Amino acid sequence: MSDTSNGLGSYAESDHGARSNDPVIEADVIVVGAGPAGSATATHLARHGLRVSLLEKSRFPREKVCGDGLTPRGTRQLIRLGIDTSEAAGWLHNKGLRIYGGERPFQLEWPDLADFPRYGLVRPRADFDQLLARHAVAAGASLYELSNVVEPIIDSGSQRIVGVRTKDGRRFTAPMVVAADGNSTRLSLTMGLNRREDRPMGVAVRTYYASPRHRDDYLESWLELWEGKPGKSALLPGYGWIFGMGDGTCNVGLGILNTSAAFGKTDYKDLLKRWLQNTPQDWGFRGENMITPVRGAALPMGFNRQPHYGRGLLLVGDAGGMINPFNGEGIAYALESAEIAAAAMTEAHQRGPGSPAAERALESYPTRLKAELGGYYTLGRTFVKLxxxxxxxxxxxxxxxxxxxxxxxxxxxxxxxxxxxxxxxxxxxxxxxxxxxxxx
Ligand SMILES: Cc1cc2nc3c(=O)[nH]c(=O)nc-3n(C[C@H](O)[C@H](O)[C@H](O)COP(=O)(O)OP(=O)(O)OC[C@H]3O[C@@H](n4cnc5c(N)ncnc54)[C@H](O)[C@@H]3O)c2cc1C
Known part of the structure; x- marks a missing residue:
């Protein structure tokens, strides 16, 4: 092990040649995955004085397939983390949503509320995720990049997870472990937590185009994708978005839900091309202006993996299927679940890890999640079916x-x-x- 710095501040990094007799790295909590859910969990925990090992398989900055857009709900969570969300700090602000359904767009400002700021944000994920990871390190978490977790360490008596092992053979131990490893969540799978097939699931693809529309203070959502003239041509499956990035490019993509007949039977890249071919030429969404390949990933929605706590393991973000079924937004819910999980773990730590009282504190996590989001997600599941x-x-x-x-x-x-x-x-x-x- 060596301490080093790569722009993330001080962090611990493995020499990637660890042997099985290398020292075990102990902490109060292990967080697997340093996306928004993992970094936010680590930040909240470290602020409360817990020792956190934050393990990330890649090295920052790294790409994450995403629309890069946040509603005021996501903004609120960043503010709660103490992140400067000003434009001077590199964020692109938006003031509402422009909706295309058919021919004419319809523009609405974000609601004026006491509980939420009145602006959303856009920032490329490569930059965004690095910033959140740096924030966790500044709060006191130890970030281990290039640390691919391959299996849990299970206590043979209690059958609880008490640590994890990385691909290069290092061992990390802690009485509480967080799966923040995204929608594929290998850690949850190895703990026997499969995805619930009765819950909504989406797939989304996106790419970036050089476009004069890059400076837009509205997020743009397309409820219908027409191959030609709206109402007079083929209605393509799925919903689209166009988010100006403010840097000469737009993030453009579409998503399809598994309640659609086209789910799993569609060439999504081709679909994107067919839709965009029908947008005005001067917007620039044509092959020659495409600056990255089309990439896609799954959208696990409506609590599609449960229980969110069991046997020492807590699931946050996409690992726990936190994406909002109504609009496909995941970052806000990754950050919210992180905060709720961290509160439960802090309480458990104070009560004495392993004690029955600590266990009750950890069990409050799924209960609170359900109280905050469960009913709303049930409505969302009905919406998705409709x-x-x-x-x-x-x-x-x-x-x-x-x-x-x-x-x-x-x-x-x-x-x-x-x-x-x-x-x-x-x-x-x-x-x-x-x-x-x-x-x-
Ligand atoms: C095309 C697309 C567009 C989207 N657009 C938006 C949008 O505009 N706004 C929005 O709010 N949401 C959007 N989402 C959803 C959003 O991307 C996710 O909900 C969000 O990234 C979830 O955060 P997370 O931290 O849970 O997981 P992730 O962001 O996936 O982070 C997981 C982290 O864990 C790491 N990891 C994985 N396995 C291991 C392992 N074995 N060991 C160590 N580390 C590991 C990964 O490298 C990664 O860094 C979109 C999703 C897609 C696919």
Whole structure:
């Protein structure tokens, strides 16, 4: 082991030639994966004085396939982490959502709320994730890059996870372990936690184009993708986005839900091309302006992997299927689950790791997650089933889009942006629906 620095500040790095008799690295918590969920978990824990080993298989900066966009819900979490989200600090701010459903766009500002800031953000993930990892290190976490976790270390008596082993043979131990290793979450799988097939799942692809539309203070969402003239040509499956990156490029992509008949049977790259071919030539979304290959990944939604706590292991972010089924947003929920998980682990640490009282604190994590998001995600699952039928979306865009009040309500519902107390009538309705819906 050696301490070194690569722009992330002081961090511990393996020499990658570790032998099995190398010293075991002990901590209070091991966090596997330094995406938004892992780095945020590590930051919250380190701030409370816990010793954290944050293990990441790649080296920063590294690419992550994403739309790079945050609603005010994601912004709020970054502020709670103490991150400077000003434009001077390199963030591109947006003030609302532009929605295309059919021919004409419809623009709505983010709601004016007590519980959320009124701006969203855009930042490339390579940069964003490095910034969050650096933040965790600054808070006191030990980041181990190029540390690919291959298996859990299980205590033969209790059957609890008490550590992990990396591909190069190093061993890390701790009484609490966090799976923050994204949608493929090998750690959860090796602990026997498979994905729930009854939960929504999406696939999304994206690429970057050089485009004059790169400076846009609205996120843009396409509810319908037409191959030609809207209403007169083929309606393609899926939903699209165009997010200006402010650096001469746009992040452009589309997603499809597994409730759609086209899911798994479609060439997504071709679909993207067919949709974009139909956008105005001067936007620049043509082959010659494409600056990265089209890449895709899964969108695990609506708590599609559970339990979120068991046998010493907590699941945060995509590993726990936290993506919002209404809008495909994952970063905000990765950061929220991180904060809730860290609070439970801090409490458990204070009560004495391994004690029955500590166990009760850890068990509060899934309970709190369900209380915060369970009912809302149940509504989201119904929504996903409905919009799996293209005709339902057609009716919504034809009759709903022109009605501003209805669209303001829809934006609040889809982006999960309401005030918990003293909100307006829309907030009260959405909050009541989420409360009534059974959390599961
Ligand atoms: C095309 C696409 C577009 C999207 N657009 C948006 C968007 O605009 N806004 C939004 O909010 N969400 C978006 N999402 C969802 C968002 O990307 C995820 O929800 C978010 O990245 C989840 O964060 P995470 O930290 O849980 O996982 P990840 O970001 O996937 O991070 C997991 C980390 O774990 C590491 N890791 C994995 N396995 C191991 C291992 N064995 N050992 C050590 N480390 C490991 C990985 O290298 C990675 O750094 C999009 C997703 C896709 C696919």
């Amino acid at each position: 919009i799996g039928h293209p005709r339902v979306m057609r009716v919504c865009t034809t009759y709903g889009l022109p009605r501003r009040t209805l669209m303001r309500f829809t934006l609040k519902l889809l982006a999960n942006l309401t005030d918990a107390h003293d909100g307006d009538a829309m907030d009260k309705l959405i909050n009541s629906l989420s409360r009534i819906a059974p959390a599961a």
